[in-house]
Amino acid sequence: MTSKIRIGIAGYGNLGRGVQAAIAKNSDMELVGVYSRRDPDTLQLAQPAPRYSVDVLGDHVDDIDVLILCGGSKSDLPEQGPRMAALFNTVDSFDTHARIPEYYETVNAPAKAAGKTALISAGWDPGMFSINRVYGEALLPDGETYTFWGRGLSQGHSDAVRRVPGVAGGVQYTIPSPEAIEQVRAGLRPTLSTREKHQRECYVVLEDGADENTVRELIVNMEHYFDQYDTTVNFIDAQTLAAEHSDMPHGGFVIRSGNTSESQKQVIEYSLALGSNPEFTSSVLVAYARAAFRMNQRGITGAQTVYDVAPGLLSPKSPAQLRAELL
């Protein structure tokens, strides 16, 4: 019998918690420990597991097959990614699209030098959506790709709303335009403006004495975040915010519409309807940890992306089993 793939979790926020839940659903994996910058004794784990300080990670290089990096893309991963790739096979969800090429290079060099495999930018976008953009382009070279996000809670836009003076709390949902999606699905290959593709919907709790109209104007006119969109702002009380807006649903659509000949239209659509954005992202990270481990065993080292991972490597089933059962 084969031994299990030994996983370490670095960072225990929403992602780390989701990774722990996902490992429990994959019987070929086991959790070695959760590593945190916080005092491990104060870490509240969803399920019991060994807790360690990140400072001891260097002593655990022989105990961990793949370290899943659950930090944020803004400040955690740019520092942690290259450093950990010199010690472990790693998987992360680096999601600042514009900086991926640079991040790839900083991780590739140490991973290559150490003979480790560093799978970067896994998740759903970047991740599964990226894969479907490539499949779409390759299968229908004469076509257009459309990515729609939502309906879902946007963390970045919710943060922006909460920074507005007079706002005590709030969330923002990104909503794809049904009319735009309908045109794309019909194979019309429309040219869509930012405003035509998505709308934004805010649920806001006001601070005492703050003025609704002032806050609404500050939000809907906020540069980059809202000024290019049709935005609605709904004012609610703190109880409603807590009761109805604490889940983190998200999802969206990647649609490729193209022609294989003048008269024949073809439409490929990939969509996600996620009850929990971080739990799904975590589940993707864990499947890619399996692939990273196998690639490293085959001598494929350095930084890798989802584009480099053959689908079969994600499955616990053998190639022969996949051919017999799922092809």
Added chain:
Amino acid sequence: MTSKIRIGIAGYGNLGRGVQAAIAKNSDMELVGVYSRRDPDTLQLAQPAPRYSVDVLGDHVDDIDVLILCGGSKSDLPEQGPRMAALFNTVDSFDTHARIPEYYETVNAPAKAAGKTALISAGWDPGMFSINRVYGEALLPDGETYTFWGRGLSQGHSDAVRRVPGVAGGVQYTIPSPEAIEQVRAGLRPTLSTREKHQRECYVVLEDGADENTVRELIVNMEHYFDQYDTTVNFIDAQTLAAEHSDMPHGGFVIRSGNTSESQKQVIEYSLALGSNPEFTSSVLVAYARAAFRMNQRGITGAQTVYDVAPGLLSPKSPAQLRAELL
């Protein structure tokens, strides 16, 4: 500048015609020739191209980088696949699901021995749908996968209808049940019977003097093909059949519905709406020809399936370009 990938087409039915159209849409490829069992002088090509007898293929081994096998799964490919895999890198759309493991073995041995790469069972099912069944299972191990086909013209069922005594012509459309799809999309993970998943719709032209009710009963009660489904039979005239039912649309849905935790449901959906089933399949074959060529250059030989092909290998873009533009 890189030279183009040189493609040969073996067989010139609907698939071969579609492959020729698809090559024209991929600027990194060129068509070396169309090889047919028919007298090449009688071949009517959609676009001018060199025409040859299949008998000369053995003399063209140095001229072709990938040979795309456009024959049928019933009798052509079982004979042609192993034979051609000993001479060329090949791609085919072998689609008899139950016999794929056996076909894999018969192609793998000669391909391996000759240092060739034989990509089998590409297309959309098997093919893109198979890939999405694996992605779905791997990303949401606690879940159910549902494959729905249609609305689309089924070649096998249309053939069965046309064999019924009294039928002069006809087609059959497979229609996925909207109610079943709705339940699956809602994450309810229902158990669905064959009858609940798909309906069948036939358009039939009667022979002179044939009786509608007799023909209808013979169709709807036909074992394996129709008896487990709700089938409607519409009688039309030959002109209507030719005018409204000569396209070959198809498509369908692969939906994975699962839980990442007790309270969180996640739904992944991949769908195809194909104006022309053979043209889309051909377009997939051509993208996988690019991958087969690259895999062979890297020393990956023997039989391969879509599960073995990393998404990036399908794109004419470089890995760095893909990371910068599409990830």
